[in-house]
Every structure is written in C-alpha cells, then in structure tokens.
Amino acid sequence: MTVLHTIAEPDVLKKRLMALAALDLILCPEEWLRYHSYIVEWAPQVSLAKIDNGAGDHLFVLFTSEGVIMKGFDHESALSPHAGDEYEVWTGIYDETPEALLAWLDDEALEKDEVTFCLWREAGDSVWRKGNVEIPDGEEDGSGFLLGTIFETPEDYADWAEGYFEMTVPLEMVQQIYAGAPITADMIRTLNAERDVAEALRELEELFAGI
Numbered sequence: 001m002t003v004l005h006t007i008a009e010p011d012v013l014k015k016r017l018m019a020l021a022a023l024d025l026i027l028c029p030e031e032w033l034r035y036h037s038y039i040v041e042w043a044p045q046v047s048l049a050k051i052d053n054g055a056g057d058h059l060f061v062l063f064t065s066e067g068v069i070m071k072g073f074d075h076e077s078a079l080s081p082h083a084g085d086e087y088e089v090w091t092g093i094y095d096e097t098p099e100a101l102l103a104w105l106d107d108e109a110l111e112k113d114e115v116t117f118c119l120w121r122e123a124g125d126s127v128w129r130k131g132n133v134e135i136p137d138g139e140e141d142g143s144g145f146l147l148g149t150i151f152e153t154p155e156d157y158a159d160w161a162e163g164y165f166e167m168t169v170p171l172e173m174v175q176q177i178y179a180g181a182p183i184t185a186d187m188i189r190t191l192n193a194e195r196d197v198a199e200a201l202r203e204l205e206e207l208f209a210g211i
Contacts, residue, residue, distance in 0.1 A: 002130050002132060004129065008150075008152075010063065010068050015180065016151075017150060018207065019180075020035075020150065020151065022204060023174060024037065025037075026195055027169065027191060029199070035051060035164060036049070036149075038050075038207060040206070040207060043104075045065055047062075048062055049061040049063075057072075057073060057145075058111075058146075059071070059149075060105075060110050062105075064101065066100040066101050066123055067120060067122040069101040069104060069118070069120045070118065070119040070120070071110065072116060072118075072141075072146045072147075074141065074142020074145060078139040079141050089113055089115060090116065090133065091133070093133055096129075096131040096132070098120060098122055116141045116142045118131065119143070154171060154177075154178045167192070170190055173191045183204055185197045188200050
C-alpha cells in the first residue's frame with residue numbers, strides 16, 4: 001500500500017469540487033458539456049463529484065460515511081483494461097481498497113472496470129492511500145493528469161476555463177466562489193452575460209442543498 005501526501009484534506013477537496021461544479025454550470029449552460037459536476041445526494045448521505053473531459057477520460061470522487069474513494073480512467077494509459085490482449089483491470093488497482101469503500105463502485109453508472117487508478121481515505125485516517133500497483137517504466141496511470149484538473153487556485157481555474165470554454169473569465173468572481181461566497185445573480189451575469197440567471201440559480205440551489 002502506498003501513502004500519498006499531495007491530495008487535499010477531504011473537507012477542502014469537497015469544497016473545491018463543489019466550487020468547480022458551480023463555476024462550470026454558470027459558464028456552460030449545457031450540462032453534458034461541463035467538465036466538473038457534483039451531485040450532493042447521489043445516494044443517502046453520499047455525494048459524488050465527477051470530472052469528464054469529453055474525450056474518454058474521467059474521475060469519480062465519492063464522499064461517504066466510510067470515507068472517500070476516487071476512481072480514475074485515462075483511456076491512453078498503458079494500465080487501461082483495453083490496452084492488453086484481454087479486457088481486464090490492471091493488477092493491484094483494487095487489491096487493497098477497503099471493501100466498504102470499494103462496494104460503492106459496484107453501481108453500473110460508475111463503470112468500475114474502466115479504471116487506471118484508485119485512491120482512498122477511510123474515515124478517521126490521516127492520509128490518502130492507493131494499492132501497490134506496478135506501473136511500467138515511462139507510463140502513467142492518469143492520476144497526475146486528472147487530479148490536476150481539481151484546480152487548487154482561482155488563477156489556475158480561470159486560466160483553464162478561458163481556454164476550455166473559449167470566453168473571458170473574471171478572476172475576481174472565481175476568487176469569491178473559491179472562498180465560499182454566496183453566489184448572486186449579479187455574480188452570474190458578470191461571469192457569463194448570456195447565462196439564464198434563473199436557471200443557474202435553480203441549479204446552484206440544488207448543488208448546495210443542505211450545505
């Protein structure tokens with residue numbers, strides 16, 4: 001088992017993923033085109049964040065009472081189940097994953113076998129962990145690439161979003177949302193003048209329900 005030290009604390013990670021989902025839904029009215037999304041109650045007392053780049057790569061992050069589990073898939077990775085002669089999950093990816101967390105991936109919507117890395121942090125633990133997976137020399141499991149799209153700073157997100165959504169993104173508004181400020185109609189208009197404000201506010205209310 002490998003211990004990881006570069007991933008944010010679960011509470012920080014959750015707030016950041018919710019901020020990214022909020023920003024994406026303001027900047028992109030089409031839900032199917034959004035890169036970051038978040039379902040506050042995907043199952044009872046379980047929330048689900050998803051990153052989907054639309055090019056075949058994804059990251060699911062489940063926040064549960066048992067802890068947090070992340071499952072990622074980089075379709076170009078040598079660890080992809082499609083990369084070998086037979087379709088199979090790469091050795092070791094799930095071998096040491098706690099059963100209580102791993103069980104959440106059995107939902108068919110999460111495509112359990114479409115995986116190149118799995119990370120977790122059990123409730124009460126102080127570190128993130130992953131199984132002992134042998135990655136061939138010169139290859140990647142996609143974790144660096146996909147975790148890198150959970151942008152740590154407002155500046156990083158704004159730079160990325162301007163290229164991805166092909167629009168100007170006011171940094172001050174991004175900073176406020178990262179800081180947890182309540183999102184107002186004026187903030188939505190400043191971020192995206194063409195956005196249906198009432199629809200965005202409805203989506204935001206659903207996103208932050210119970211928070």
